[in-house]
Amino acid sequence: MSADTTLQGVLCMNKPAEFTSFDVIGKLRGILHMRRLGHTGTLDPMATGVLPVLVGRATRACDILPDQDKSYRASVQFGWETDTEDVWGTRTAVYSDMHVTKEKLEKALLQFQGTIRQVPPMYSAVSVEGKRLYDLARKGIVVERPTRTVVVHSITLEEWDEEAQTAVLQVSCGKGTYIRTLLSDLGKALGGGAVMTALCRTKASGFTLEQSYTFEDVIRFCREGSLEQHLIPTDQLFHSLPKLVLSEKLTGLYRNGVKLSLQQLSDLVPHAETYRVYGFDQSFLGTACVDEDEQVLRIWKNFK
Structure with missing residues (x-):
């Protein structure tokens, strides 16, 4: 009997930077020698952190997850903008006169909590008229994107460096929230611009970073024959x-x-x-x- 028919559950991965979510699935298929794998929500390639991978029959849960909330630790730099809304894009604007204080920042954060509106970034997997935005963006094409409603449960300031104009924020939000866009809009609200410099997802679908494994961990589990013991039972996806x-x-x-x-x-x-x-x-x-x-x-x- 193949692993595809026997293994079932959730394998929480700690996604490394420079891997797409699909790259993680592809590498795991090679490690586990099984095809039936899926994930519960994409992470930007440069982002790290919790990526719940559905194994075997657990893949049937992909489109019916009741808990789609996520939490992030996001780093931001104020004073400039890029075409991707993060530090890895091409710089498009500099606000040399922009100076954010802790008081101004904490006040501005209040307007980004609750139900807010966002315009998806051009470098995203959103489809407009059947075309992925990132495919258009790579060709230098910018199109109008419909705004969407998202929910930010909380956004708090964890670290602040006024001299460097950098901050680290903790964000808890609902499905479809773009953290890059949240930070970019925050920069605009403060009278200039901002870019995301790092992003770690600390929680997804109820699972935490502490429950997540590296590729090296998974290889070791397979060698020891203990992989099944490290899978979270499928029913935990529906704990709510x-x-x-x-x-x-x-x-x-x-x-x-x-x-x-x-x-x-x-x-x-x-x-x-x-x-x-x-x-x-x-x-x-x-x-x-x-x-x-x-x-x-x-x-x-x-x-x-």
């Missing part, structure tokens, strides 16, 4: 959903694809629409949705 445990009889029916009547279920949570479902032996079966109209529990995604 209420748990539903089925009786032995209902487990058999559920495994056979039978829709269960809500009247048969005793552990339903009022107003909950989605559940993580377990068999009578506590094995994780998958996720299911409540159909109020038909008064049944419908299978959403199976992981068995």
Whole structure:
């Protein structure tokens, strides 16, 4: 039996700089000798940090993750701009008279918390009229991008150097937030410009940097035969959903694809629409949705 059919779970990687998220998947396919791998959200090539990799049947969770919040440690330099909104791009503007104080910075940060609007950067994977923005940007083409709504739960100042005009920020945000753009917009709000100089994702989909491994770690796990012990169980992707445990009889029916009547279920949570479902032996079966109209529990995604 191949690893593709036996291994299942989440392998949290600490992505190194200069690797794309797809590069990480490609290298892991070579190390693990399996094709069925996916990730829960891209990181810029120069960024480092948490990249949850879905292994085996866990890849079925890619498009249904309930927890898409992320946390970052971002470094920023005030006083100039680039075409990529980070230090690795081409410099496009310099604000020699710009001087940020700690007081001004902390005041400006307040307007970037909560629900805000962003224009995706040209160097991004966003598609406009069927074309990736970064493909257009590499050809020197700049197009109008529709603004999008994102949520920043918190943004706090961790380090500040007024002489160097640099700062380190801790950012907690929702899906689709561009940290580069957040910092660029912050620079504009302070009367000039800013570029991101470093980015580390410290949390993604509920998983932390402390749970993440390097390629060297994974190679060692494979050599020791302990890789499976270092996979986080698939059901942890759905830790925010209420748990539903089925009786032995209902487990058999559920495994056979039978829709269960809500009247048969005793552990339903009022107003909950989605559940993580377990068999009578506590094995994780998958996720299911409540159909109020038909008064049944419908299978959403199976992981068995």
